[in-house]
Amino acid sequence: xxxxxxxxxIEKVKVKNIVKKFSTPTYCYSYKKLKENINNFKKSFNSxxxxxxxxxxxxxxxxxxxxxxxxxxxxDVVSIGELMISLKAGIDPKKIVFxxxxxxxxxxxxxxxxxxxxxxxxxxxxxxxxxxxxxxxxKIVNVGIRLNPNIDAKTLKQxxxxxxxxxxxxxxxxxxxxxxxASLSKNINLKCLSVHLGSQILDHKPYEKMLKVLDKxxxxxxxxxxxxxxxxxxxxxYEKNNKKFNYSKYNNAIKRFLKKHKSNVIFEPGRSIVGNxxxxxxxxxxxxxxNKKHFIILDAAMNDFMRPALYxxxxxxxxxxxKNILSKNIYEFVGPICESTDKFTTxxxxxxxxxxxxxxxxxxxxxxxxxxxxxxxxxxPAEILIKGSKIKAIKxxxxxxxxx
Ligand code: LLP
Numbered sequence: 001x002x003x004x005x006x007x008x009x010i011e012k013v014k015v016k017n018i019v020k021k022f023s024t025p026t027y028c029y030s031y032k033k034l035k036e037n038i039n040n041f042k043k044s045f046n047s048x049x050x051x052x053x054x055x056x057x058x059x060x061x062x063x064x065x066x067x068x069x070x071x072x073x074x075x076d077v078v079s080i081g082e083l084m085i086s087l088k089a090g091i092d093p094k095k096i097v098f099x100x101x102x103x104x105x106x107x108x109x110x111x112x113x114x115x116x117x118x119x120x121x122x123x124x125x126x127x128x129x130x131x132x133x134x135x136x137x138x139k140i141v142n143v144g145i146r147l148n149p150n151i152d153a154k155t156l157k158q159x160x161x162x163x164x165x166x167x168x169x170x171x172x173x174x175x176x177x178x179x180x181x182a183s184l185s186k187n188i189n190l191k192c193l194s195v196h197l198g199s200q201i202l203d204h205k206p207y208e209k210m211l212k213v214l215d216k217x218x219x220x221x222x223x224x225x226x227x228x229x230x231x232x233x234x235x236x237x238y239e240k241n242n243k244k245f246n247y248s249k250y251n252n253a254i255k256r257f258l259k260k261h262k263s264n265v266i267f268e269p270g271r272s273i274v275g276n277x278x279x280x281x282x283x284x285x286x287x288x289x290x291n292k293k294h295f296i297i298l299d300a301a302m303n304d305f306m307r308p309a310l311y312x313x314x315x316x317x318x319x320x321x322x323k324n325i326l327s328k329n330i331y332e333f334v335g336p337i338c339e340s341t342d343k344f345t346t347x348x349x350x351x352x353x354x355x356x357x358x359x360x361x362x363x364x365x366x367x368x369x370x371x372x373x374x375x376x377x378x379x380x381p382a383e384i385l386i387k388g389s390k391i392k393a394i395k396x397x398x399x400x401x402x403x404x
Contacts (some may be wrong), residue, residue, distance in 0.1 A: 280363025301335025
């Protein structure tokens with residue numbers, strides 16, 4: 001993001017012009033950044049050519065998934081809806097993995113019919129259900145089992161998934177029991193050990209620990225896993241001083257692991273691919289003064305972008321037109337929704353704002369539109385993709401008639 005003649009640009013397009021055409025609030029994605037993220041991710045692990053399954057839950061825009069697919073990515077899905085949208089985007093079923101603690105029989109049947117690469121099961125009951133369905137269809141189904149490695153990923157507690165108190169995966173004892181069970185089954189083929197520590201992880205050390213746990217568990221199981229699915233979770237820098245995830249150390253740890261275990265690696269990244277490609281453009285409706293604090297009331301709200309309300313996370317806000325006057329007031333950026341958590345951030349130093357000014361909330365490409373809702377009967381924003389100087393509408397703004 002840079003300014004040219006005081007105008008904020010996304011790639012070569014003035015944000016001001018996007019607003020003229022698409023109004024606000026609007027989600028906007030940069031193709032250049034998407035491409036950079038994908039290439040960096042691939043480069044970080046190129047010595048063992050992993051299968052990269054983009055985590056659809058992080059951004060489920062069909063046109064964006066189509067772009068991601070062109071780089072050879074598969075998909076990590078957690079529902080029939082995500083499976084269908086991945087197939088519609090043209091993703092090869094042999095590059096799709098299905099995760100989640102509560103797959104219904106309908107979802108399992110669908111996944112089997114579509115011949116996806118793996119169903120990653122998260123309990124013994126699920127394995128038994130998959131086996132039952134596979135038997136009734138006279139099929140052999142490829143499955144994985146998700147191990148809960150009981151590791152603290154050192155991230156927000158709401159998005160940590162790899163500790164024993166979390167609902168995800170199975171403990172080692174159950175894991176080994178399922179391996180034995182599967183080895184006797186005629187309808188399931190146990191091909192994968194899967195694991196996912198959590199999200200927005202900035203420290204590589206929990207991953208190193210995780211690989212040690214996998215090594216130990218695989219040895220005990222005495223089973224050959226064709227795949228190890230290491231999940232996603234690699235964090236991004238939302239704030240200036242955030243440290244960066246050390247891909248090189250993670251890559252080295254995986255390479256050491258692969259010397260002992262000849263498996264194909266699968267990754268399921270979401271945020272690291274799309275997090276920093278997205279911007280939410282919004283307009284100031286009113287400014288309400290309350291002593292030193294001024295409420296900047298935006299036309300974007302927690303229903304459009306949930307992360308600050310849900311996790312207290314902070315996202316950078318930038319003005320669309322730069323003025324060189326600093327405000328003396330504290331600005332609290334809020335949405336119009338009837339909840340006190342409908343608040344994006346509080347800033348002490350920001351340029352002086354006026355009503356109708358335009359702003360951009362940054363790094364909203366992951367868990368932005370996919371977590372949005374129609375709360376307060378608010379239609380979902382439009383989504384557009386910028387490629388150089390081209391603007392492509394990739395999803396229309398919802399209409400009120402879609403809701404009523
Ligand atoms: N694989 C599995 C099994 C997952 O549960 C997730 C995310 C991913 C892959 C992708 O993780 P990523 O690479 O994006 O970190 N809404 C929260 C994040 C929830 C993550 C849920 N699972 C947020 O906005 O921070």
